[in-house]
Amino acid sequence: MTRNLPPALRAVLPETILVLVLVAAPLLLPPLGFSYDLLSRVLNWGLLGLGFDILFGLTGLLSFGQAAFYGVGGFVTAYLLVSGKVASVWLALAIGTAAAGLFGLFVGWLAVRRIGIYFTMITLAFAQMAYFIENSPLSDYTGGENGIAGVPQPKLGFGESALTISAGLPMYALLAVAFVIGFALARRIVMSPVGSILLAIRENTPRVAMLGHDVSAYKLAAFVIAALYAGLAGGMLGSFQSYMPPDAFSLETSGQLVVQTIVGGVGTLIGPLVGAAIWLWLRDNLQVIPGLGALWKLVLGIAFIGLVIWLRRGICGEIIHRMNKRREAAAVKAAQARTEAIELSEAGSAAGEPASEPAPVTVRDIVLPLAPPSRGSGDVALATSGLSRHYGGLKAVDDVSFEIRRGTIHAVIGPNGAGKSTLFKMLLDEVSPSAGEVRLFGERITGLGVTRTAQLGIAKSNQLNQLFPNLTVRQSLRVAALARSRGRMKLDLIRRSGSLPEVEAQVETVIDSLGLRERAETPAHILAYGEKRRLEIGMALATSPNVLLLDEPLAGMSPVERLATRDLIRSIAKSRTLVIVEHDLDAIFQLADRITVLYEGRLLADGSAEDVARNQAVQDAYLGGLHS
Ligand SMILES: Nc1ncnc2c1ncn2[C@@H]1O[C@H](COP(=O)(O)OP(=O)(O)OP(=O)(O)O)[C@@H](O)[C@H]1O
Numbered sequence: 150m151t152r153n154l155p156p157a158l159r160a161v162l163p164e165t166i167l168v169l170v171l172v173a174a175p176l177l178l179p180p181l182g183f184s185y186d187l188l189s190r191v192l193n194w195g196l197l198g199l200g201f202d203i204l205f206g207l208t209g210l211l212s213f214g215q216a217a218f219y220g221v222g223g224f225v226t227a228y229l230l231v232s233g234k235v236a237s238v239w240l241a242l243a244i245g246t247a248a249a250g251l252f253g254l255f256v257g258w259l260a261v262r263r264i265g266i267y268f269t270m271i272t273l274a275f276a277q278m279a280y281f282i283e284n285s286p287l288s289d290y291t292g293g294e295n296g297i298a299g300v301p302q303p304k305l306g307f308g309e310s311a312l313t314i315s316a317g318l319p320m321y322a323l324l325a326v327a328f329v330i331g332f333a334l335a336r337r338i339v340m341s342p343v344g345s346i347l348l349a350i351r352e353n354t355p356r357v358a359m360l361g362h363d364v365s366a367y368k369l370a371a372f373v374i375a376a377l378y379a380g381l382a383g384g385m386l387g388s389f390q391s392y393m394p395p396d397a398f399s400l401e402t403s404g405q406l407v408v409q410t411i412v413g414g415v416g417t418l419i420g421p422l423v424g425a426a427i428w429l430w431l432r433d434n435l436q437v438i439p440g441l442g443a444l445w446k447l448v449l450g451i452a453f454i455g456l457v458i459w460l461r462r463g464i465c466g467e468i469i470h471r472m473n474k475r476r477e478a479a480a481v482k483a484a485q486a487r488t489e490a491i492e493l494s495e496a497g498s499a500a501g502e503p504a505s506e507p508a509p510v511t512v513r514d515i516v517l518p519l520a521p522p523s524r525g526s527g528d529v530a531l532a533t534s535g536l537s538r539h540y541g542g543l544k545a546v547d548d549v550s551f552e553i554r555r556g557t558i559h560a561v562i563g564p565n566g567a568g569k570s571t572l573f574k575m576l577l578d579e580v581s582p583s584a585g586e587v588r589l590f591g592e593r594i595t596g597l598g599v600t601r602t603a604q605l606g607i608a609k610s611n612q613l614n615q616l617f618p619n620l621t622v623r624q625s626l627r628v629a630a631l632a633r634s635r636g637r638m639k640l641d642l643i644r645r646s647g648s649l650p651e652v653e654a655q656v657e658t659v660i661d662s663l664g665l666r667e668r669a670e671t672p673a674h675i676l677a678y679g680e681k682r683r684l685e686i687g688m689a690l691a692t693s694p695n696v697l698l699l700d701e702p703l704a705g706m707s708p709v710e711r712l713a714t715r716d717l718i719r720s721i722a723k724s725r726t727l728v729i730v731e732h733d734l735d736a737i738f739q740l741a742d743r744i745t746v747l748y749e750g751r752l753l754a755d756g757s758a759e760d761v762a763r764n765q766a767v768q769d770a771y772l773g774g775l776h777s
Contacts, residue, residue, distance in 0.1 A: 164333050167419070171325040175318060182434050183426075185317045189389055191426045192324035193382050198410055198421020199328075199335045200378025205407075206416030207339060208371045209351030210261070213403045214272030215379050217256065217279040220398035222249035222380025224283060227297040227393035228290050238303035242384040249380020250373050252279075257372030261365050264354070273403070280398040296394045300387040320389050327385065328422070331378060335418050338374065338642050342631050345646040347371055349628040352617035359579065359615070360692055361603030361632035370640060412456050414463030423464050428453075484671045491677035494709075515662045515720050518654040519633045521695045522606045525590030530555040530696050530726040531576060531607075535585035538571050545571040547750040548585070553696070553743075555590075558718070558727045560737045563747035569730040570612055572747065573700050576728070577607045589696065604637055606695035610686040610702060612730075618674035622665050622684055623656060625673055629691035630655040655691060662717065663687040679710035686717070696726045703733045715740065738762065 154162065174188055183191075197219055204210050226245030229235040235244065260271040283291045291297065303323065304311040314323050338344050346367050349357045358364045387393035396402065405428065406421070413424025431452060435445035460467045531553040538546040546568040553559040561569050574580035576587055579599045586595040594602045617625050630652045635641070647653060660669050663683045668676060673684060686702055702718065703711050715736055721727060722740075731737050737744065737758075744761040746754040754764045761767055 161333075163336065163419075164329065167332055168329055171329065175321055182430060185321050187429055187433060189316075189321045189324050191422065191429055192321070192328045193386050193389065194406070194409060194425035194429070195419075195422030196324070196328050196331050196385070197379050197382035197406060198413075198425065199331050199418060200375035201406055201410055202416065202418050202421055203335060203338060203347070203378075204371050204375035205410065206418075206420070207344065207351065208347040208368060210368060210371065211269050211407070212260075212272040212372075212375065213269050213400075213407065214256065214274075214276035214279075215375065215406050216398050216400065216402035217272075217276040218249040218253055218376040218379035219383040219386070219402060220279055220283060221252045221383065222246055223383030223387045223393045223397045224291050224297065225249075225380075226384035227300045227387040230301050230388075231297050231299055238301060238388055242303075242381065242388070245384035246377055246380040249383065250377040253373045253376020253380075254369070257369045257376070261368035261372060273400070276398065276400065276403055280395075280400070283395060283398050291395070292393075294395055296392060297387065298392050300391050300393055302388055302391065316389065316391070324385060324389065327381070331381070332418060335378075339418070340645055341642050342635065342644065342646045342649070343367065343370065343640060343642050345624065345628055346631065349617050349620065349625075352619060353615055356615040356617070356688075357628065358600050359577070359603060359609065360629050360688065361600055361608075361637065362628075363600055363637040366638040370638075408453060410463075412453060412460075412463055414466030414469070417463070417465040417469060420463050420465040427456075427464075480670070481675070484668070484675045487667070487671075488675055488677045488680075491680065494707075515658065515690070515724065517658055517690075517693045517724075518651050519630060519693045521633075521693045521725065522604070524606055524695055525592070527591055528555055529553070529588075530590060531728070532588045533572075533576070533585060534588075536572065536575055536582050536587065537584040538568075538575060538580060539583045544750045546575065546582075546747075549747070549750075549752045550585075551745050551752060551755045553726060553728055555726055556722075557742040558722045558729065558740050560741035560744045561728065561730045561747060562732075562734065562737060562744060563753070566749075567747040568750040569747055570700055573609060573698055573728075573730055576698060577602045577609055579609070600637060603632065603692060603694075607698065608689035608692045608694035608696075609698040610689040610700060612700040612704065614681050614685045616673040616681060616684060616688070619672055621670050621672050622660065622663075622676070622687075623669045625684060625688055626656045626659050626691045627652060629688040630659075630693075633691075633693045655693065659687045659691045662690070662720065664713065679706050679714075682706060682710070683714065683717070686714075690721060694725060696728065697721060699727065699729045699731075701731055702729065703731055703736055711736065 158165070174183070175185060178188065197215065201212070201215050204212055222245040225248040226241045229241040229244060230238060235241040256272065256275045260268050263271055284293050303314045305314060306312055314320055346357065346362050350364055350367060354364055383397055386397060409424030409428050410421040412427060413422065414420030431449055435441060435448055441448065462470050529552045534550045536546060536549045537544065549572060561572060563569050571580060575582050577599055578594060578597055582595060586593055588594065589605055589607060594605060617628065627646065634649060634652050660666055665680060665683065668680060673681065676684065682702065682705070686699060689697055699718070703714055706714060711733070718727065718740060729737065729741065741758050743756065744758055745752065746761060746767050748770050753770060754761050754767045
C-alpha cells in the first residue's frame with residue numbers, strides 16, 4: 150500500500166502517522182481514562198525510551214541505569230531554576246541535558262569495554278550510586294528525599310507577553326512536539342551510517358572491530374545519545390509536574406523503562422511509548438478498582454507476563470513483523486527456494502554429477518572504487534620475526550620468521566594443528582603474540598589491535614564464517630566499505646547510510662565480483678553455504694585492504710564453487726597482496742607464488758611452490774611424497 154505513495158511522503162510516513170496519532174490522542178483518549186496528565190507522562194517516558202531503544206534495541210546493550218541520566222538531567226535543570234541561577238527554563242533544560250550527556254560519557258567510557266551482564270551491572274551500580282549521592286551528600290542541592298518543589302514551567306516568548314506552558318493540554322502539546330522531534334532524530338540516527346554500524350555491532354561485535362570500526366567508540370556514542378534523551382526527559386519531568394521527585398533516580402525507574410520497552414517492542418523506537426501507555430494506564434486504573442487494594446501490582450505483573458509470552462517481539466514489534474512478513478513472505482520463500490536449489494546442485498556436483506546450474510560466480514577483474522591506504526614503497530608487504538604464541542605449555546606458533554612480498558599470492562600450509570590460524574590471527578593482531586612482532590610495509594603493527602591494523606590495510610576472511618546473520622548481503626558489504634571510507638569512527642548521525650556514492654559503488658563492485666547480484670537483498674543467514682563463504686571473503690575485500698588474508702577460503706565448497714572461488718582469488722590478487730591458508734594443496738600449488746610450511750608451530754620450509762614441493766622435510770613431515 151505504501152509503495153504507491155510519493156517517495157518524499159513515504160520517507161516521512163512514520164513521523165506523519167505519529168503526528169496524526171498525537172493530535173488525535175487528547176481528543177479521543179480522555180474518555181478511556183487517559184487524562185492530559187497521563188498522556189503527558191506517557192510522552193515523557195516515551196522520550197526517555199527513544200534513547201534507551203537506540204542503546205538496547207539497535208546496539209544490543211542492556212542498561213539498567215537509565216535512571217541515573219534521567220535523574221541528573223532532572224535535578225540539574227530543577228536546581229538551576231529553583232535556585233535562580235538560570236532564569237530561562239529552556240536554557241536550564243539544555244544545561245541539564247548536557248550534564249546528563251557528560252555523565253553518560255563518563256559512565257559509558259567505563260561500561261562499554263565490558264560486555265553482556267558485566268555492562269549491565271556497571272550501569273546498575275552507577276545508577277544506585279547516583280541515587281545515594283542525590284539522597285545524601287548532595288541533599289542540600291537536591292532536597293534529598295523531598296526532591297525539589299516549585300520547578301517553574303516553561304514560557305514561550307519574552308517579557309510581559311510571554312505565554313506560560315501550564316499543566317494540561319499545553320504541556321501535553323509541548324511534550325508531543327519534543328517527542329516528535331526526538332523520534333525524527335532517532336530515526337535519522339538509525340538510518341545513518343552510525344546506525345548501520347550499531348546494528349552490525351549487535352549482530353557480530355568482533356567482526357565489526359575486524360573490519361576497522363572502533364566498536365568501543367560507537368558503543369560510547371550510543372550510550373551518550375541515550376543519556377542525552379534521558380537527561381532531556383528528566384528535565385522536562387520536573388518542569389511539567391512543577392516538582393522533581395527523588396525516585397527519578399530509583400532502580401524502579403530503570404526497571405520500568407526496560408519492561409515498557411520490551412512490552413512495546415524493542416528496536417521499534419515507538420515501542421517504549423506504547424509500553425508506557427499500557428503500563429501507566431493499567432497502573433492508574435487498576436489502583437482505583439474497589440476491593441483490589443494492593444493486589445493491583447500482582448494483576449499488573451500477570452498482565453505483563455502474558456504480553457511478553459504471547460507477543461514475544463512486543464506489541465509494535467509484532468505488528469511490524471506481521472506487516473513485513475506478509476509483504477516479504479514471497480521474497481523470503483523465493484530466497485529459501487533458491488538456497489535449496491543451489492545446495493542441491495552443489496551436492497550433485499560434489500558427488501560428481503554434472504552441474505545442473507552454471508557456475509555461480511562470474512569473475513571480472515576487480516577494480517574497487519575505494520583505494521586501499523597508501524603504504525611504504527618497499528618490496529615486503531608483511532614480515533614476521535620470532536613470532537610465537539604459547540597457550541600454557543602448548544607452543545601453537547613458535548619463533549616463526551618469514552616475509553610476504555608485495556603483490557604476490559603467499560600460501561601458509563601445514564597439517565591440522567600446525568598453527569596456521571593462530572599465525573594468521575597474529576598477522577592482524579587479533580591475537581597478541583607471546584613474543585616477536587609483525588611489520589606491515591616496514592611499520593610495526595603488533596600491539597595496535599585488530600581495528601587499527603584493519604585501518605592500516607589488512608583484512609581477513611575467517612575459517613569459520615563471521616557474518617551478520619540478519620543483515621542482507623548489501624547491508625553487510627556496506628558496513629565493511631564504510632570502514633574504509635570513514636576511518637575508525639565518524640559521527641555522521643544525520644546522513645543516510647546508503648547516500649555515500651563511493652561506498653555504494655564499492656558495494657556494487659564487490660556484489661558483482663562475488664556473483665551475488667541476485668542475492669543482494671537476501672539476509673546472510675538464508676544464503677547457501679558457498680554463498681556465505683563468498684560473502685565472508687567479500688566483506689574483507691570490501692574494506693579494500695592492501696593485504697588480504699584468506700583462512701581456508703575453499704573449505705566445504707563444492708567443486709563448482711571451488712573453481713569459481715579460485716578465479717575470484719586470482720582476480721583479487723591482481724591488485725593486492727594475498728595470503729592464504731588452505732588445505733586444498735592442488736589449489737595452493739596452482740595459485741601460490743610462495744609457500745610457507747608450518748609443522749607443530751615451527752617453520753618447516755619457506756620458498757617457491759617448486760622448492761616446497763621438492764623439499765624432502767616437507768614431504769616426510771607433511772606431504773608424504775604426494776607432490777614429489
Ligand atoms: N585459544 C586457544 N587456546 C588453547 N589452545 C589453542 C587456542 N587456539 C589454538 N590452540 C591450539 O593451538 C594449536 C594450533 O591451532 P591452529 O588452529 O592455529 O592450527 P591450524 O594449523 O590452523 O589447524 P587447522 O588446520 O586444523 O585449522 C592447536 O593445537 C590448537 O588446539
